[in-house]
Amino acid sequence: xxxxxxxxxxxxxxxxxxxxxxxxxxxxxxxxxxxxxxxxxxxxxxxxxxxxxxxxxxxxxxxxxxxxxxxxxxxxxxxxxxxxxxxxxxxxxxxxxxxxxxxxxxxxxxxxxxxxxxxxxxxxxxxxxxxxxxxxxxxxxxxxxxxxxxxxxxxxxxxxxxxxxxxxxxxxxxxxxxxxxxxxxxxxxxxxxxxxxxxxxxxxxxxxxxxxxxxxxxxxxxxxxxxxxxxxxxxxxxxxxxxxxxxxxxxxxxxxxxxxxxxxxxxxxxxxxxxxxxxxxxxxxxxxxxxxxxxxxxxxxxxxxxxxxxxxxxxxxxxxxxxxxxxxxxxxxxxxxxxxxxxxxxxxxxxxxxxxxxxxxxxxxxxxxxxxxxxxxxxxxxxxxxxxxxxxxxxxxxxxxxxxxxxxxxxxxxxxxxxxxxxxxxxxxxxxxxxxxxxxxxxxxxxxxxxxxxxxxxxxxxxxxxxxxxx
Numbered sequence: 001x002x003x004x005x006x007x008x009x010x011x012x013x014x015x016x017x018x019x020x021x022x023x024x025x026x027x028x029x030x031x032x033x034x035x036x037x038x039x040x041x042x043x044x045x046x047x048x049x050x051x052x053x054x055x056x057x058x059x060x061x062x063x064x065x066x067x068x069x070x071x072x073x074x075x076x077x078x079x080x081x082x083x084x085x086x087x088x089x090x091x092x093x094x095x096x097x098x099x100x101x102x103x104x105x106x107x108x109x110x111x112x113x114x115x116x117x118x119x120x121x122x123x124x125x126x127x128x129x130x131x132x133x134x135x136x137x138x139x140x141x142x143x144x145x146x147x148x149x150x151x152x153x154x155x156x157x158x159x160x161x162x163x164x165x166x167x168x169x170x171x172x173x174x175x176x177x178x179x180x181x182x183x184x185x186x187x188x189x190x191x192x193x194x195x196x197x198x199x200x201x202x203x204x205x206x207x208x209x210x211x212x213x214x215x216x217x218x219x220x221x222x223x224x225x226x227x228x229x230x231x232x233x234x235x236x237x238x239x240x241x242x243x244x245x246x247x248x249x250x251x252x253x254x255x256x257x258x259x260x261x262x263x264x265x266x267x268x269x270x271x272x273x274x275x276x277x278x279x280x281x282x283x284x285x286x287x288x289x290x291x292x293x294x295x296x297x298x299x300x301x302x303x304x305x306x307x308x309x310x311x312x313x314x315x316x317x318x319x320x321x322x323x324x325x326x327x328x329x330x331x332x333x334x335x336x337x338x339x340x341x342x343x344x345x346x347x348x349x350x351x352x353x354x355x356x357x358x359x360x361x362x363x364x365x366x367x368x369x370x371x372x373x374x375x376x377x378x379x380x381x382x383x384x385x386x387x388x389x390x391x392x393x394x395x396x397x398x399x400x401x402x403x404x405x406x407x408x409x410x411x412x413x414x415x416x417x418x419x420x421x422x423x424x425x426x427x428x429x430x431x432x433x434x435x436x437x438x439x440x441x442x443x444x445x446x447x448x449x450x451x452x453x454x455x456x457x458x459x460x461x462x463x464x465x466x467x468x469x470x471x
Contacts, residue, residue: 090160188221434464
């Protein structure tokens, strides 16, 4: 039996969405397979001719039979398709999320269908049809729309392109009353000035606005999107060659044209950098916010290293001998030196493969710090590692987040409100990204600091390799 014969058809249904991409076609005979972005996710559409007149980014309403392909899962076998009213889609999404009393998905759909694409204007203008549609809560709807008509109009436009509520709020915060103008003239600013906007989304808005597919803003936005994707994978910069390849792949523009544009321009929020020395130099880009964090980390480490020694070296050696003997541990020469260093130096790194004695060394160091009556804090990026620190030393340990304190999405401790501690040890330091590394150092500049870890283990989830670079 063929794969097609194994598909189980269900009742005819209608779905609305926007064409993300064509997996196949449209071919000369009209056959096409496309991915459709809908409010509930993505759906594969197979069509004999229904999608032939549409292109990527178009909003469509597709009628067809849902099937379950044994290999590709749920699909829709299209019978026919027509252009979907993007304004209605955006209005519906906005109204569902506006927080008006008693407005759920079903009532929102009924109201928007009755008022049509000019729903916002009809609400603002006290249209009798709008009053009837909203009933007792019309005054609430009218107050909301009339007090913020421009921004809500922009929200509706963005919602029609599938931009979520939180991201819409961020966009409005950046552009405010200029947003409608930006969306009509240069939507690629959404990429270069706002985090969290996909290149495909800005591209759809730009196509609808009639902006040229080979424009410089489109190329620069694609390159910025490439750089952000690399940051999510842990990179703090990219060489020009990778930026050019990524932008060409996203836009379909020839490499030579992309290279010429990227070589001559640097978009907002991006810094042109040179990495390496002499003949090993490579030009590239870094996100401005990440470049600033890396510079801040470097400045703070340099400042720590200029601080006075915390203890006499000979006296520290006596302490290490005392406490290693007290717990029955015989340290080798390198372990002994590591303990002395951590007691004397304002900033220290102890690194080594699993089984080389990092935990053993930490036991001795913390006992020496206790003997010196220091206020000690132990922390790690993960709760599990913090628990191991506590078990090994008998000192309470926490996650770094807990040590820094979090309130309304921000750390409580920082340069103006530092962590109260004389000595701090951080385990599993290989997991520090630039955001956490900066926040940790910024809040602990008055404290003696020890980083422990293995540079080849447990890499950071976000951008940056702080511990590995320090090593």
